[in-house]
Amino acid sequence: MQSDNATPLQWFFACPQFIEPLLADELSRCGAESVKIGHAGVQAWGDLRFGYYAMLWSRLASRATLQLAQGFGKNQAELQTLLHSIDWQQHLRPEGTLKVRFFGLNDDIRNTQFGAQWVKDQIGDQFRSQHGIRPSVSNTPDLVVVVNLHKGNASIGIELNQHSLHQRGYRDLDTHAPMRENLAAALLIRAGWPELVVSEAELVALIDPQCAAGTFLIEGALMALDIAPGLLRQHTVAERWLGHDAELWNTLYAEAQDRRVTGLTNAERFEFWGNDRDAAVMAARADWRSINLPAARWTQCSLTTMPAPTIADKALVISNLPFEINANIVTVKPHYDALSAWMASLPPGYRGALFAEAAAPISLTNLFYSKEYRFLNGETESKLYTFERLVQKEHPAIWISDDLANRITKNLRKLKSFIKQRDINAYRVYDMDIPEYAIAVDRYADWLHVQEYAPPKTIDDKVAEQRLQQALLTLPAALGVDPNKIVLKQRRQQKGKSQYEKQGRVEQALTVIEHGVLFKVNLTDYLDTGLFLDHRPIRYWLQQHSKNKKVLNLFCYTGTASVHAAIGGADRVDSVDMSATYLEWAKDNFSLNNLQHDPYRRYRFIQANVLEWLYDCDEYYDLIFLDPPTFSNSKRMQDTFDVQRDHVALIDDAMRVLSPDGTLIFSNNFRKFKLDTEVENKYAVQDYRKQSLPLDFERDPKIHGCWLIKH
Missing domain, CATH: 3.40.50.150 (Vaccinia Virus protein VP39)
Structure with missing residues (x-):
């Protein structure tokens, strides 16, 4: 490991991704004989002097690893051979301490924590066989061993930086900074x-x-x-490594101090x-x-x-x-x-x-x-x-779209009486009416919920982004809303439960009204808000037809249809869903409408796999609202559900518990859905798609399908 060794040592300097070319140039200036750019780092060849100099002066590297061995590592036997090819006594005292950082997996090692422990034992066995003792593990070790596995190959090295090289020493490690x-x-x-x-x-x-x-x-x-970052750190190099050349390090350190003095002049x-x-x-x-x-x-x-x-x-x-x-x-x-x-x-x-x-x-x-x-x-x-020049554009982009504003004004004029008559404050005001502005805009009280559609592949991403920005800047004035009360989401074709899963943001819940009924909506925490606006007519239909009826709401989501049925005077309302979160939300919606006091257990909230629960159900219902997801692969379900593939069996199970004079409302939002002729041959089916489509969604007649089914 001497600095004048004729054979150059092999190093790997890690860095953030996309910095690799800059780091390669920097290492060449530090004296590397050759460099090779890798993923999130650079391989370099040079003597110990080069390695020390790079650790002292590199402004871009995160870690410096001296490579000791490379070879096959597709299983434990091959990795063991490689580990035992290294004389660890050249690097660590028998009574010393070590730490192992293990990356990757192979045929035998399927867990990195196990891999690190196994490597530590292999090194320890070498010491025990020769000295009767073995190094211990420490979080502040004398030596850090790094093992990397990739596609059947392995590399083993020792990390010679004592602390991460991005840490200069001028900032408390607990201090949050926008970047490293x-x-x-x-x-x-x-x-x-x-x-x-x-x-x-x-x-x-x-x-x-x-x-x-x-x-x-x-x-x-x-x-x-001309101040070396390594001068600011209290400890840069692993001084307890047995190969450490203190004289060489001190010489380089003193040279860096001299350059600092000169630089300050x-x-x-x-x-x-x-x-x-x-x-x-x-x-x-x-x-x-x-x-x-x-x-x-x-x-x-x-x-x-x-x-x-x-x-x-x-x-x-x-x-x-x-x-x-x-x-x-x-x-x-x-x-x-x-x-x-x-x-x-x-x-x-x-x-x-x-x-x-x-x-x-x-x-x-x-x-x-x-x-x-x-x-x-x-x-x-x-x-x-x-x-290169700080010059503003002579003709800056126009950030307010008159076309979009005029179209929204036109839509609002059309919806004015509709909104007033139905006593609603949650409705759609715009849905890609102008192709250049590919968004849907829903108003929830004094908030806007904006969903961006994925732009066509023919539209440049920068153009699409600028149009979205222009739309967002136009909406506050066009709709008279506070700019801080606009929530933007990106719409993509969803699979499984992703449309219902939590998005990990701070809750923004508010209350809206629909036909005099109150609902809690959440604009930020989930892809959907808790209220499907396009189902408004069918919910009102339930309210009008539920008096003295037993009502079943399957895949009830947040229970909005159940609330309408209860408001309409239903004798019994059962709401079934697999999600405890949404059943709690449904209870909140009942409470908002003063339906929480239920001494006769008229309103039940059942957490269950709907398919299994329905199969085992032995009660009869006068009205059933069935609005299944397009697809589901929930961890709590043994099998997947596909509405096109499975709807006949699902409808049959629902019809089995429907009273002789009852009605099943079957709905779903799969745009390519086709009702199987078997259903129409078995039952009396009324296509209710047109009647179930509200005025604010008439531009999108395929947003859902709806059928009334009787025996």
Whole structure:
């Protein structure tokens, strides 16, 4: 393991995905003899001096692994042979400590935790056979062993960084920052900051108008002032590794200290300015001072009150553009307007870069971006947009669509009397009436629920995204709603239970009214809201026909049809569904309508597999509402359910418990559904699709099918 070994050592330096080419260039500058780009990392060949130097100076790597052996590893026997080919006594004392990081699976090892334990035992056996003792396991070990399995091959190495290389030491590990330090460094490189640093300009500025934790500024200063990231960490290299060359490390460390001193003499050539509208800027300032960087400019104000910058010859303005996947375009546009207006007011020699989630509406800035680069921020798909010139478009995009606004106004005029007569405040106002605006808009009281249809493959993604943004900016004025009360969802063809599954957001529940009946809806937590608006007429039909009847609601969902039946005077209402969540929701809907007091158990809520429950049912009902899902593969069901394949058997089971003069309302929303002729031959069937379609859904007659079936 000597630094002057004629045979170069093999290393693997890990990094975030999409940074690999930048890391490969960096490692070559660090002295690698050769490099090979891999997935989320780079293989490099070089001596120990190279490895130490890279750990000290790399701004992009996350971890550094010295590869010890590579070969076959498709089973335990092959992996054992590879492990025993390594003389572990060259790397670890018998009484030392170790930790194993295990990645991948093979024919015998099907669990990474087991794999790590098994590797530890194999290494321990080698020590025990020669010394009678074995190393112990520790979370702060002398040595970290890394094993990777992939397609029958294995690589075994030791991790020589003592802590993750992205951690510089200027930030508390518990502090939340928008991005890791090595990602910020990669963004600065793509934005052209290193070129500005070495340019002939007398004064160069780095500015972040929304600096938050200040990561861009600190990483940019470390680059400009030639400060090695490894100088800031208390421990960089694994000093308890037996192959550690303390003299070599100390020499490289001292050289880095000398370069830092020299770099700081050039500090007057650079200006660093961080701004934010909240107190996070003070934390960034404290981190800056903790590593003794030269004085910088810190301000706390909104973008609209930003002071003028110092006139620098050249500057880079870089910032993390705020956006969340469920963000409301209407509420972020003022922020984007203010940022782009401020950037466009800067001197001609300034360039810019904005980093954001890939879904962020960058076109709202009305700035011409030169290039875009793909990155991952954690697990979030993101992009960096670079701007060679900070110039706004002479003819910015028109963000209010008169065509869309006029169509919505026309629809509302048509629905006005319909809404009033039926005493409703939850209804559809727009459903892709204009093909360019591929959305459905439903109003729930004073909220809007907007669903985006997947655009045709012939439509460019950027065009589709811009039209969606334009639509969202048009809706508040056209419908008189608060921009903060718009919920956007993307509609895709759903399979199984996904249309009912929780989406993992904060609950936004409100109460709406329909034919005088109150319902709880939730606009955010699920793909659907808890109220199928297109079923409104058939629910009202149930209310009108339920007096003194026994009513059964199968696949009851949130029990809205059951409530209508109860309001209509049903003697008994049974609601059956497999989901406890939706049965609780159904009970809430009963409570909203003062139906919770039920001393005679007229209203029952039954959690069961509907197919099994119906098969075993021995009661009779006068009205049955049967609205099954298109497809179901619930974990609580032994078999899958397909409405086209299984509807005849399902209807037969329902008809078996229907009283002689009763009515089965059969409905489903599978657009290609065809009622089997066997059903029409067995029973009296009335096609009720046209009557069951409300006025606000007449543009989409295939949204559901509905039949009244009698004996």
